[in-house]
Amino acid sequence: MIRFLLKGILRDKQRSLLPVIIVSIGTMLTVLLVCWLNGFLGDSIEMNARFATGHIKIMTAAYQKNIDQVPNDLALSGVDSLMMKLRKEFPDMKWGERIHFGGLIDVPDNKGETRSQGPAIGFGIDMLSGDKSEIERFNLEKSIFRGKLPSHKGEILMSEDFSKKLKINPGDTVTLIGSTMNGSMALYNYTVSGTIVFGAEAMDHGSVIVDMADVRAALDMDNAAGEIVGYLPDIYYNEENANKVVARFQEIFPLSGGEFSPVIMTLRQQNSLGNMIDMIKSVGSLMVFVFVLSMSLVLWNAGLLGGLRRYSEFGIRLAIGEDYSHIYKTMIYESVLIGIIGSIIGTVVGLLGSLYLQEHGLDIGSMMKGAAIMMPSVFRAHITTNAFYIGFIPGLFSTVAGTMLSGIGIYKRKTARLFKELEA
Amino acid sequence: MENSKIISIEGLKKTFSTTGGKFTALNGINLEFGKGEFTGVVGPSGSGKTTLLNIIGSLDSPSEGKAIVLGKSIGELNVKQSAMLRRSQLGFIFQSYNLLPVYTVFENVEFPLLLLNMNDGQRKKMVLDSLEWLGLTDKIKSMPSQLSGGECQRVAIARAMVKKPEIVLADEPTANLDAANSHHILKSMVQLNKEFNTTFIFATHDDKVIGYLHRKISLVDGKVAKDEITNN
Ligand SMILES: Nc1ncnc2c1ncn2[C@@H]1O[C@H](COP(=O)(O)OP(=O)(O)OP(=O)(O)O)[C@@H](O)[C@H]1O
Numbered sequence: 001m002i003r004f005l006l007k008g009i010l011r012d013k014q015r016s017l018l019p020v021i022i023v024s025i026g027t028m029l030t031v032l033l034v035c036w037l038n039g040f041l042g043d044s045i046e047m048n049a050r051f052a053t054g055h056i057k058i059m060t061a062a063y064q065k066n067i068d069q070v071p072n073d074l075a076l077s078g079v080d081s082l083m084m085k086l087r088k089e090f091p092d093m094k095w096g097e098r099i100h101f102g103g104l105i106d107v108p109d110n111k112g113e114t115r116s117q118g119p120a121i122g123f124g125i126d127m128l129s130g131d132k133s134e135i136e137r138f139n140l141e142k143s144i145f146r147g148k149l150p151s152h153k154g155e156i157l158m159s160e161d162f163s164k165k166l167k168i169n170p171g172d173t174v175t176l177i178g179s180t181m182n183g184s185m186a187l188y189n190y191t192v193s194g195t196i197v198f199g200a201e202a203m204d205h206g207s208v209i210v211d212m213a214d215v216r217a218a219l220d221m222d223n224a225a226g227e228i229v230g231y232l233p234d235i236y237y238n239e240e241n242a243n244k245v246v247a248r249f250q251e252i253f254p255l256s257g258g259e260f261s262p263v264i265m266t267l268r269q270q271n272s273l274g275n276m277i278d279m280i281k282s283v284g285s286l287m288v289f290v291f292v293l294s295m296s297l298v299l300w301n302a303g304l305l306g307g308l309r310r311y312s313e314f315g316i317r318l319a320i321g322e323d324y325s326h327i328y329k330t331m332i333y334e335s336v337l338i339g340i341i342g343s344i345i346g347t348v349v350g351l352l353g354s355l356y357l358q359e360h361g362l363d364i365g366s367m368m369k370g371a372a373i374m375m376p377s378v379f380r381a382h383i384t385t386n387a388f389y390i391g392f393i394p395g396l397f398s399t400v401a402g403t404m405l406s407g408i409g410i411y412k413r414k415t416a417r418l419f420k421e422l423e424a
Numbered sequence: 425m426e427n428s429k430i431i432s433i434e435g436l437k438k439t440f441s442t443t444g445g446k447f448t449a450l451n452g453i454n455l456e457f458g459k460g461e462f463t464g465v466v467g468p469s470g471s472g473k474t475t476l477l478n479i480i481g482s483l484d485s486p487s488e489g490k491a492i493v494l495g496k497s498i499g500e501l502n503v504k505q506s507a508m509l510r511r512s513q514l515g516f517i518f519q520s521y522n523l524l525p526v527y528t529v530f531e532n533v534e535f536p537l538l539l540l541n542m543n544d545g546q547r548k549k550m551v552l553d554s555l556e557w558l559g560l561t562d563k564i565k566s567m568p569s570q571l572s573g574g575e576c577q578r579v580a581i582a583r584a585m586v587k588k589p590e591i592v593l594a595d596e597p598t599a600n601l602d603a604a605n606s607h608h609i610l611k612s613m614v615q616l617n618k619e620f621n622t623t624f625i626f627a628t629h630d631d632k633v634i635g636y637l638h639r640k641i642s643l644v645d646g647k648v649a650k651d652e653i654t655n656n
Pocket residue numbers: 417420440441442447448449467468469470471472473474475476627
């Protein structure tokens with residue numbers, strides 16, 4: 001009997017190949033979407049973490065209050081000893097000192113007159129100490145567009161866009177006009193060693209990247225830093241662990257209420273990133289939900305139609321003396337089989353596609369022009385455990401549910417009715 | 425031919441609820457059928473022939489009265505019991521053949537035996553015998569779509585006969601066939617009736633069929649108008 005039924009499934013492409021293809025496609029799309037969203041969410045957060053917020057960030061209370069103005073006069077001082085303490089207390093964490101600054105980049109011609117000029121957003125990070133971790137965090141080596149990384153004091157990187165705007169080539173000299181920690185004007189000459197493209201709109205605009213020691217020299221910020229960013233050992237931001245670090249930090253550095261006492265913030269507490277995370281997360285789960293639901297409806301329907309078109313076959317089988325319940329059971333087994341095969345194929349293909357996106361990404365930079373928040377312009381998928389089973393919701397459960405529903409129809413109809421439909 | 429009663433129908437009524445209210449398709453039928461009969465239920469369209477055959481075949485149940493088939497009261501069987509009755513004792517032949525399209529001739533005829541859990545060897549022999557009675561031995565591997573109408577109907581007869589049922593119910597078996605094919609299948613059925621003493625009950629208004637009947641029951645408006653023995 002089972003062999004007989006299997007023969008039927010295999011010969012009737014409408015019962016085998018077609019539903020398997022439909023289920024596979026539905027499952028595959030579900031898996032792809034989920035992985036894509038995972039990747040997008042993780043990357044967006046991670047990108048902000050690497051460039052701006054860290055997983056946690058330490059600054060002075062006053063700096064934090066005025067953070068939008070990049071108030072370097074309120075920067076942390078005595079950073080060396082603070083860093084030493086942090087490294088001792090949190091050996092698993094990675095720490096980095098940062099100085100953000102605003103200023104004008106002035107490009108002189110060979111007579112010393114201004115040839116072009118533009119406002120710059122400056123990032124002071126460690127590039128020359130020999131510790132490569134900040135270079136890696138900013139992905140500088142891979143982001144070089146022209147020229148090379150700074151190798152000496154006095155060399156800086158500039159975003160490719162900005163350099164084009166100012167008509168600068170690697171090797172040219174520029175002057176940074178800014179203000180020192182004490183509020184007086186700072187003038188400092190740098191050589192542009194190379195240009196960079198980050199692939200993040202917000203970063204590619206008008207940024208210059210300067211070694212920490214050079215910024216300190218230019219802005220009179222010896223042993224000071226606007227911010228200290230910290231990174232958890234987790235690949236992606238982990239709220240729980242971040243909160244633990246914060247709690248421990250607050251034990252060591254109880255809030256004194258002083259303007260210059262260090263305060264600590266998690267990624268979630270900064271730049272309204274918390275809202276953004278929540279929003280992306282809920283929009284993401286909503287999308288997954290809607291998608292899984294609609295895929296479920298499609299596959300449910302496919303299961304339903306698959307059952308309905310076989311009413312005449314069921315009528316014949318009933319007349320010949322097969323039991324209702326036996327027909328119903330075979331129908332369900334069939335759809336379970338189809339659902340499992342389709343879901344497995346769909347999940348495997350979906351995961352392979354996601355793996356490709358995870359490794360290579362999909363460049364959507366052109367669609368992201370002018371985006372204000374920092375979002376990765378290369379979409380990458382991230383395969384998480386739920387990707388391995390989520391496709392089975394539409395692929396298996398909905399297919400079977402649709403079949404079950406259509407099967408109830410054969411109970412509801414009198415056998416003779418099935419024949420009426422069949423004679424027609 | 426011994427004439428033991430295998431079907432008895434008493435005061436049978438069948439009503440359908442339709443949008444226009446209740447419709448009475450069978451209105452007080454009293455009939456008896458003996459083993460080995462070759463009987464036709466005739467009458468104009470809508471007179472209730474199919475309805476009567478469906479009830480005898482336990483595909484439908486009486487609204488009132490009794491239909492006792494092979495000792496079983498049709499109205500009192502649950503779905504499992506009526507499936508059991510059809511599976512073991514009844515064969516059906518339909519106007520539109522109703523073969524399973526994805527199965528070969530052999531497999532179509534094999535299906536009723538699979539439901540009876542017969543062992544492979546016995547099953548194969550019975551299928552081949554049945555196909556031989558109907559002259560289909562060279563079509564064993566064909567699909568229904570490759571057969572002519574007459575051949576399809578012969579496969580359907582083979583499928584109905586393969587388990588040697590007590591009763592074969594044939595609803596307009598010749599309606600889709602030309603004269604030559606009609607006579608061919610009717611002769612086959614006469615042959616099988618003689619050989620196995622299988623009871624055949626037809627629903628028909630085809631004169632060709634009527635010409636082969638031993639007994640003719642005329643229905644008019646859900647009532648038996650005439651019940652006569654014919655000289656065939
Ligand atoms: N399921 C049903 N619901 C409502 N009315 C029905 C149903 N089945 C049959 N009828 C009605 O009962 C009457 C008898 O139908 P039946 O099919 O038994 O006629 P018949 O004698 O077989 O006709 P034909 O020669 O056209 O096949 C018809 O008027 C038909 O419309």
